[in-house]
Amino acid sequence: MILEEHETIVRQIVDESNHEPKEAGKNRVLMKWRAKLEKEPPHLRLHQIDEIVREVRRRLGTAP
Numbered sequence: 001m002i003l004e005e006h007e008t009i010v011r012q013i014v015d016e017s018n019h020e021p022k023e024a025g026k027n028r029v030l031m032k033w034r035a036k037l038e039k040e041p042p043h044l045r046l047h048q049i050d051e052i053v054r055e056v057r058r059r060l061g062t063a064p
Helices: 004-018 023-039 046-060
Strands: none
Touching: 004 023, 004 046, 023 046
């Protein structure tokens, strides 16, 4: 379950990813955001970042 406070982040990532025509571009966007979330305040914990990444992939239909 994605936390309500992370919903905005998920939507931003999904919106940005949807502008990429290819899967490689979508993955680049996701990895860029992942690195950004690790560094910027509020310094999310790794399991929180993983939850966000899983939710983005689910919404994009690219979940493994």
